[in-house]
Amino acid sequence: MALHTELPIHRTGVRLLDLAIKAQVQMPRTVKRALGEKITQHCVDMLDLMALANATQRDTRAEYIEQLLAKERAITVLLRVSHDARYISPKLWADSIELLGSIGKQAGGWLKKTNRAPAA
Incomplete structure (x- = not known):
């Protein structure tokens, strides 16, 4: 089993966290804590879930x-x-959506493979 930090999904997640931090910096002070911190925390939680999924089996x-x-x-x-409220730039929005799509595809494939794996 590979280290979770070597997985492509983890590397993509780290790039997304970097963008989330940049998004938080761009946001106005009025929403930085409510919106920006929540986005960043969800990214950190995703990285943690990737590590946990890599360290466990099947169900x-x-x-x-x-x-x-x-x-x-x-x-x-x-x-x-x-993005709709114009708190982040269109470029940052586009980059983050691309990374989120990649994470979704990789996680979906990982889930299919996990569900197909024979019980050990």
Whole structure:
């Protein structure tokens, strides 16, 4: 089993966290704590769930991946609200949505593989 830090999904998650921090810096002070910190915390939670999923097997792994996908959807919504309210730049929005799409695809594939794996 590879270290979680070597997984492509983890590297993508780290890039997303970097963008989340940049988004928080761009936000007006009035929403920095409410919106910016929530986005950043969800990204940190996703990285933690990736590590937990990598360290477990089958049913437990599937649960962690499903939680990871829920965080991915929540971040997408929060970033959409931020973009629509013009709290973040269109470039940052586009870059983050691309990374979120990649994480969603990788996690979805990981979940399918986990659910197909024979019970050990």
